[in-house]
Amino acid sequence: MQHLPFFLSLAALTLSGCVIHVDGWSNDRSATREERVEVPLASATGLRVVTRNGSIEVSAVDGPAVICSAKFTAWASSEDLARQRVDQLRLESRQEGGRLVLEVVAPDREERYGAALRLQVPLHLALDLDTSNGDIDVLAAYPQVRADTSNGTVQAEVSGGSAVLDSSNGSITLAGTPARFEISTSNGSVTVHLPGGWSGDGSVDTSNGSITIECAGALGCSVSADTSNARVRLEGGELRMLGSGADAVGPHVHLETSNGPITIRQR
Structure with a gap:
């Protein structure tokens, strides 16, 4: 090249x-x-x-x-x-x-x-x-986003492709219709907004921060969630939850944090 x-x-x-x-x-x-x-x-x-x-x-x-x-x-x-x-x-x-x-x-x-x-x-x-x-703000829906910063927040919207978002000492917010997502931060919260019926693969990893998954309807994938010193809360309809260490078959989202709650909300 x-x-x-x-x-x-x-x-x-x-x-x-x-x-x-x-x-x-x-x-x-x-x-x-x-x-x-x-x-x-x-x-x-x-x-x-x-x-x-x-x-x-x-x-x-x-x-x-x-x-x-x-x-x-x-x-x-x-x-x-x-x-x-x-x-x-x-x-x-x-x-x-x-x-x-x-x-x-x-x-x-x-x-x-x-x-x-x-x-x-x-x-x-x-x-x-x-x-x-510094912060990273993506204010429109792009087909694929990779964003990496430190000591800053990340806000992104993705349409149809992948989102790979990474920060330290900052919160991360993802919206849109990603096919898959990988989100990692420390000392910051993570919020993911998804459309109803969303089905794909995703992972969220943070420490000293909360994780919130907001879905406009039912999620079309299984979910596993691990946290310490806090609770996992489910709001809305039924959800296929996998226990720690269980093998996922098909679309799956894994959520992991420490010292922060995990909320999965289906509208």
Whole structure:
């Protein structure tokens, strides 16, 4: 597979202005710069986004391009150095197979920097989103979502495909019609909203947090649930529950937490 890395040139950018702010934080100084870019999809069927120390927000848009509004931040011991560093931060674009990749890069990965990204993305793309110390919010239903963060919440909606959502020290919320889901976090609650008659495979693993499965009707799968220092509560119609260690046959959802209740609610 051949990778074609390139920095977005001025010809590929649609700029709504470049604004720099300088703020004090503890003994350091910080500078921010804002930038808006539009990247053609070409034949891409997926989008991978990589940043750090910042949030990722995705909403739907029609058209043949991804639109990204980025807010870069750099920290340094002086205002001048912070400005220099924030000017060196870039949003790099490249094609990897069938995916468009957008990645925030810096000359020195050890420098203190971050970027919050707000993206408008066509609905047919599969999403792969990666950040740290920031929330991930997917505000429309995409066919497939993988989202990974730390010290941040995750909110996603999936239509027909898989959802793989991972965080630490943050809550996770999933909605839509996923064929399957895998959710993992710590020190955070997990809520999954499913349509009536949903049948698929799923797993939820958290600690020090509650798990809630909300179904608009009867679930069409078996469920196993394990928790400690809390209760498992069933609300609504009948549900096929499997005991710990039992082998599942057919569609199945496993729920596991500690120090938190598990609620399965069928409307």
